Amino acid sequence: xxxxQPTVPSRRLVLGGSAAAALSGALVGFGAGRLDAxxxxxxxxAQDPSDPADxxxxxxxxxxxxxxxxxxxxxxxxxxxxxxxxxxxxDRLRSLLRMLGEDAARLMSGxxxxxxxxxxxxxxxxxxxxxxxxxxxxxxxxxxxxxLSMLEPLPxxxxxKLEPRFGQADLLxxxxxxxxxxxxxxxxxxxxxxxxxxxxxxxxxxxxxPPGQAExxxxxxxxxxxxxGIANPRTTAREGAVFGxxxxxxxxxxxxxLVLRRIRMDLERWDEVDRPGRDFALGRxxxxxxxxxxxxxxxxxxxxxxxxxxxxxxxxxAHVALAKPVQAAETMxxxxxxxxxxxxxxxxxxxxQRDARTAFxxxxxxxxxxxxxxxxxxxxxxxxYGILPGMSQEAQLGAALFAE
Amino acid sequence: MNKFSKxxxxxxxxxxxGSLLLxxxxxxxxxxxxxxxxxxxxxxxxASLQINDPWAKxxxxxMSAAFGxxxxxxxxxxxxxxxxxxxxxxxVQLHEMTGSGTEMTMxxxxxxxxxxxxxxxxxxxxxxxxxxxxxxxxxxxSETSTLTLHFADGSSKAVDFPIRNYSGAKERYEDxxxxxxxxxxxxxxxx
Numbered sequence: 001x002x003x004x005q006p007t008v009p010s011r012r013l014v015l016g017g018s019a020a021a022a023l024s025g026a027l028v029g030f031g032a033g034r035l036d037a038x039x040x041x042x043x044x045x046a047q048d049p050s051d052p053a054d055x056x057x058x059x060x061x062x063x064x065x066x067x068x069x070x071x072x073x074x075x076x077x078x079x080x081x082x083x084x085x086x087x088x089x090x091d092r093l094r095s096l097l098r099m100l101g102e103d104a105a106r107l108m109s110g111x112x113x114x115x116x117x118x119x120x121x122x123x124x125x126x127x128x129x130x131x132x133x134x135x136x137x138x139x140x141x142x143x144x145x146x147x148l149s150m151l152e153p154l155p156x157x158x159x160x161k162l163e164p165r166f167g168q169a170d171l172l173x174x175x176x177x178x179x180x181x182x183x184x185x186x187x188x189x190x191x192x193x194x195x196x197x198x199x200x201x202x203x204x205x206x207x208x209x210p211p212g213q214a215e216x217x218x219x220x221x222x223x224x225x226x227x228x229g230i231a232n233p234r235t236t237a238r239e240g241a242v243f244g245x246x247x248x249x250x251x252x253x254x255x256x257x258l259v260l261r262r263i264r265m266d267l268e269r270w271d272e273v274d275r276p277g278r279d280f281a282l283g284r285x286x287x288x289x290x291x292x293x294x295x296x297x298x299x300x301x302x303x304x305x306x307x308x309x310x311x312x313x314x315x316x317x318a319h320v321a322l323a324k325p326v327q328a329a330e331t332m333x334x335x336x337x338x339x340x341x342x343x344x345x346x347x348x349x350x351x352x353q354r355d356a357r358t359a360f361x362x363x364x365x366x367x368x369x370x371x372x373x374x375x376x377x378x379x380x381x382x383x384x385y386g387i388l389p390g391m392s393q394e395a396q397l398g399a400a401l402f403a404e
Numbered sequence: 405m406n407k408f409s410k411x412x413x414x415x416x417x418x419x420x421x422g423s424l425l426l427x428x429x430x431x432x433x434x435x436x437x438x439x440x441x442x443x444x445x446x447x448x449x450x451a452s453l454q455i456n457d458p459w460a461k462x463x464x465x466x467m468s469a470a471f472g473x474x475x476x477x478x479x480x481x482x483x484x485x486x487x488x489x490x491x492x493x494x495x496v497q498l499h500e501m502t503g504s505g506t507e508m509t510m511x512x513x514x515x516x517x518x519x520x521x522x523x524x525x526x527x528x529x530x531x532x533x534x535x536x537x538x539x540x541x542x543x544x545x546s547e548t549s550t551l552t553l554h555f556a557d558g559s560s561k562a563v564d565f566p567i568r569n570y571s572g573a574k575e576r577y578e579d580x581x582x583x584x585x586x587x588x589x590x591x592x593x594x595x
Contacts, residue, residue, distance in 0.1 A: 092546075095544075095546040095547045095548075096546045098546065099545070099546040099566065099568075102566065113568075114457060114459035114566055114568050115459050115461070115471075115568035115569065115570040117572065192569055193545065193546070193568055193569055194545075195545070195569045196462070196544075196545055196569060197545055197546055
């Protein structure tokens with residue numbers, strides 16, 4: 001695992017092997033199955049999910065990607081107001097990213113941004129992370145050598161009911177943190193600084209289980225009541241799925257690809273489904289997330305298991321059967337947040353991967369075609385973003401896009 | 405580290421305690437301009453001055469302001485005598501606020517600003533600030549404005565001020581009728 005050192009020494013040093021490290025499991029909700037073998041305690045990441053250590057803004061990768069999700073997440077999508085003169089757009093993108101990086105660094109360090117009238121609100125960080133990405137077209141303004149083909153718009157999937165208001169934006173800023181007040185301040189500060197430079201397309205708020213309160217260190221209960229996320233890749237498998245290796249980097253070395261989907265969940269119709277039907281549709285038990293082919297949450301999803309009558313234990317169109325990666329390149333790291341919004345409930349599905357064309361796209365094609373869960377979910381928003389590499393005190397956010 | 409012990413004339417006579425000290429001179433005196441230039445010194449005033457968190461307020465035209473904390477890290481007093489800006493082609497003045505509450509107005513600060521060793525001068529909305537008097541080009545948020553600070557020993561320092569949106573700093577401007585004409589309402593520009 002790459003260095004992801006918090007600025008505050010981790011309490012894990014004191015606690016030693018965490019309870020989290022002792023547990024490993026393989027639950028899945030939405031998305032892909034787990035590929036790596038159960039890790040030993042020694043190989044678990046140094047980050048204890050219940051450890052609220054704050055995050056350094058600097059590193060090879062941006063924050064808010066590899067870390068276990070904070071309690072709250074906000075996805076801010078903006079459309080850039082480009083200068084009329086085309087030859088000024090590259091410089092505008094560079095200065096805009098420099099400002100965003102400086103804002104992120106200050107806020108993640110517990111300081112207000114420049115021109116901040118309420119810097120006191122920044123002092124409680126609560127593992128604040130600010131993560132920035134660009135659409136293909138926005139990234140193209142940099143005229144760099146980045147592989148923009150990885151950011152090509154997603155294909156249409158059957159069943160999509162996409163709304164432009166939740167659609168592709170030029171600029172995506174993900175805010176995550178455990179302290180809603182610090183998060184609100186960070187959001188406001190960044191929005192204020194972008195006034196006149198970009199217009200907001202969406203601001204989508206989500207939440208997950210607070211650290212230390214989850215039933216499982218790597219899963220949360222989504223609003224269907226399912227344990228979601230334990231099949232997610234961990235440690236080096238996560239890092240590899242997100243950022244690639246060696247010759248196989250993402251669109252920019254140190255960068256990754258974020259797919260953000262807004263998935264509405266029909267809780268009223270889900271209410272009509274009894275427990276066996278729910279478990280059958282998912283392929284796991286709602287009670288503890290164990291696969292229907294096993295007894296424990298960390299038992300493997302065995303698609304060849306049959307009943308006494310010779311029928312598959314896990315149906316071919318169960319969610320886990322279709323979401324399970326059929327090859328390593330399909331592995332993605334899901335880092336979603338539930339939402340409730342004016343009586344609507346759902347999931348802000350966010351996944352990071354080296355290349356969505358080999359990960360999210362083929363998996364979603366299978367799911368869209370026949371997932372038993374489809375009758376209760378509707379995809380209403382979609383976007384794909386090139387997440388920039390990390391920054392340092394010497395190299396501004398997005399520096400690699402502007403290397404001469 | 406600093407052997408620069410008596411190069412400055414005693415312009416500080418009459419200066420008071422506190423972080424911001426104003427000399428009584430309204431313009432640069434000949435001694436001031438020439439005093440340290442020929443003497444051996446290993447630290448200029450420009451090198452002693454550290455600026456923390458500089459920023460300027462975005463504005464399309466007219467007037468705007470720049471802020472930050474000026475800190476003298478040297479062993480000798482630093483005297484800031486002038487500020488210039490080329491990129492947006494605006495004269496820049498040093499302004500201070502007078503009055504209190506909502507009745508505060510600003511006016512040009514007379515004379516150099518002296519900063520004692522180890523002391524700071526804070527340039528903040530509602531307090532002392534650098535004032536762009538007449539912008540020929542807009543100050544665009546996210547870009548920077550380079551202000552050159554000129555010191556009594558003839559040294560100078562170019563400092564990048566990141567430009568940010570800010571809706572405060574609307575202080576009324578006192579007794580510069582000509583500037584009010586340019587700006588209309590006597591407030592700082594900016595959007």
